[in-house]
Amino acid sequence: MSTTDEDVNPYDLLGISIEATEQEIKTAYRQRSLKVHPDRNRGNPDAARKFHELHQAQELLLDPLRRMALDAKLRIKEARKARYASYDAKRKTMVEDLEERERTLKKARVEKEAEKKARWHENERIMEEGRRLREERERELQRKEREREELSKKAQQATSTGMEPPALGLLDTTVRVKFSLSAHPTVTDASSLSTLLAPFGPLDDASIVLSLKPAPPKKPKRVTALVPFKQIGGAFAAVCASGRPESGLGDIEVDWAEGKEPELIGWLKKMGQLGGDGAATKNANLPKQNPNSLRTPATVDSRSATDTTTAPPPTQETSFSSFPSTFPDLSAVPPQPSAPTEVPGLDYESLTLMRMRQAERARLEREIREREAQEE
Secondary structure, eight states: OGGGSTTOOHHHHHTOOTTOOHHHHHHHHHHHHHHTOTTTOTTOTTHHHHHHHHHHHHHHHHSHHHHHHHHHHHHHHHHHHHHHHHSOHHHHHHHHHHHHHHHHHHHHHHHHHHHHHHHHHHHHHHHHHHHHHHHHHHHHHHHHHHHHHHHHHHHHHHHHTTSSOOOOOTTTTEEEEEEETTTOTTOOSHHHHHHHHGGGSOBOGGGOEEEEEOOOTTSOOEEEEEEEBSSHHHHHHHHHTTTOGGGTOTTEEEEETTSSOOHHHHHHHHTTSSSSSOOOSOOTTOOOOOGGGSOOOSOOOSSOSSOOOOOOOOOTTOSOOOSOSSOOOGGGSOSSOSOSSOOTTOOHHHHHHHHHHHHHHHHHHHHHHHHHHHHO
16 A cells, blocks of 8 residues: 555654554544545545545554554664764765665666566567468458359359350260271271371371271171371261261261260350251261262352352262261351350361361251152
């Protein structure tokens, strides 16, 4: 309490001597407290403080142990004053210097403690600021991660709804070729097979795999090969020309290596880039036709893009006879791809050729169905 300090003497506050009795302490407190009671001194701002000091002084002096400690301290102080009074001028100066140094050391110690405490608070503030910045960075990273996940999810949804073209698979440009060796005795190795399929597009000759299967009893020897094209357009053209003599693939079965149409071809059909949704794989039930009954374009000039022309039957000099006899109306087609999304592995020319081959196949199937209907 403040009354225990050396600068505040409880006896002086109550106006009594150090030998005062308990009754004298109570009487002195009652008399002095009435003078500074806050209710009687509403205009005095120090009245409450003085009243509190008097109350603390009374409590201290009425406690025997605390009063005993206070009396001992006061006696030591009085003895020090008495000794100081008996000193000569030189010794008084030495005592004053000593006390001054003690006060200076005490002040320095207090300032050091205050500085240490301020430094601790500053470290705490810096650590708190670091935690706050770290949490903000983590929240920012989490926000960016959520945005990336949302973009990825939207991209997947766009792909699943067909707006984006599917990626080109590893075997999407590879076809499986099957034929009887008796029908094509000269096609016995990868080089001859590459020459046979070269008109449909560039091939990866080094990756062609050809297998000669042993012939069962009374059956001709069969040849199976996997032929990778460099572009899916070439593979599509070969599959469309499967089994067609006018394309040089009579008695040769050409199908997709995976046994099903690539997703990219299905996507092109769905987006209207290859005409209707007709099958792009070989139709084994199609009857063989006389090559003279199939028409191929002899010339294509700028005078009429939609006129149909009749060409002589294909000969050995014909490099590629799988073009349609009736060209689609290219005058309405812009010079750039109409699809808003770039199709991987296809340029505009390849896409146009695939459209023409699909149109030709649809035309041939239609003519065959009409001819069968007339025969019936």
